[in-house]
Amino acid sequence: MTKNWVAAVEQAANNIRKRVLGLTIKQNGCYLSQALSSAEILSTLYLKSLNLGPSEAAFVPGAFAGVPGTPNGHPAGHGGRYNGPGNGDWDQFIISPAHYAVVIYAALVEAGRLSEDCFDSFNTDGSTMEMIGAEHSPGFVMTTGSFGQALSQAGGVALGRRLKNETGQVVVFLSDGEFEEGQTWEAIQCLAHHKLDNVKVIADVNGQQVDGLTKDVMNIEPLESKIRAFGGSVCVINGHDPVAIDEALGQSEAGKPHVVLCYTETDRGIPLLTPRKPHLHYVRFHDDAEVQAFREFHAAM
Incomplete structure (x- = not known):
């Protein structure tokens, strides 16, 4: 049984990489x-670890009918x-991290919650498939920036869920750059003070940011x-490591986030x-020869 879900997660992770590389080649730029x-983190969450109910949104998300934020400009429902x-x-x-939006969309496709055809409208005018995710973007519960605010927001959600005696967890996906933000540390301290052990945080510690390491x-x-x-x-x-990710989420301590x-x-x-490391925050290609090299690599994935 373990081998089956791990294989599914690994295949989904490879598909995420291939899909986002293809999009990067097509647009000459992407996260x-x-x-x-x-890729493995989000594949494990969506395919194994999270206890999510069925999607309540359209398989193909609607576009904005007008200016975002106005009564006529917001598509039905939120991400x-x-x-x-x-x-x-x-x-x-x-x-x-709102700039991970493309990865979230790709993971939703792998989880069968979003149409792969939606990538045809990625980062185009009027589309909710935006490069920087917000509350209307597929997979995003709320707008969480500037940066580093989601953990504080999750604390409020978790406290409300505890008061209502709900048993579901509040799971937050963070990037490691958010540990540079003071609000993140205030949030951890607050979660611990209120003993909100219904909060689980999973952080992508890739050691990289826009200016380097x-x-x-x-x-x-x-x-x-x-x-x-x-x-x-x-x-x-x-x-x-999908198994390590799944097991680590279950190793929490009572009374602690x-x-x-x-x-x-x-x-x-x-x-x-x-060879480009550590300057990989946003990938663009330098010339036609490089594009061709990545196209050939993409075709062989």
Whole structure:
């Protein structure tokens, strides 16, 4: 049984990488490295670990009919409906880093919650398939930025769920750059103070940000001991190991928010990107020869 779901997750992760690479080639630019680092994390969550109800949203999302935010400009419902109802016994899944939107969409396709044809409208005028996700984007429960605000929002959701005696978990996906934000640490401290052990955080620790290596721009380590000092429980794992991801989510401590630190690689599965490290925050191609090399690699995936 374990072997079956692991194989499914690994195939989904490979499909995510291939789909996002294809989109990067087509548009000559996308958040590709985030897909490479988080593919196993999101595949494991959607295909195995999360307890999500059936999608309540259209398989093909609607476009904006007018200016976003106006009564006539918002498509029916919000992006969180793709994750199911998120109340009662169901988990609520909150995406924090909005620039991971393309990976979320690809994971929703692998989970059978979103049409793969939707990528034809990715990042085009009027489409809800935006490059930077917000509350109307498939898979996004709420707008979580500028940056680093989702964990605070999750605390409010988790407290409300506890007051209503709901058994479902609040699961938050973070990027490691958010540990540079003071609000993230205030949120962990607050979650611990209120003993909100119905909150689980899974972080993509890929060590990269827009200006280079995180350790050079703003060192956040040692994350494990810092999180424990602020009152959380922690697991440190290889973020490309589906079994480790699934098991770590279940190793929480009573009365504490639980954080899974998934250490990952930003060139995972695409060695052509390795010479560019650590400048992979947003991938564009330099010339036609490079585009052709990536096309050939994509065709062989």
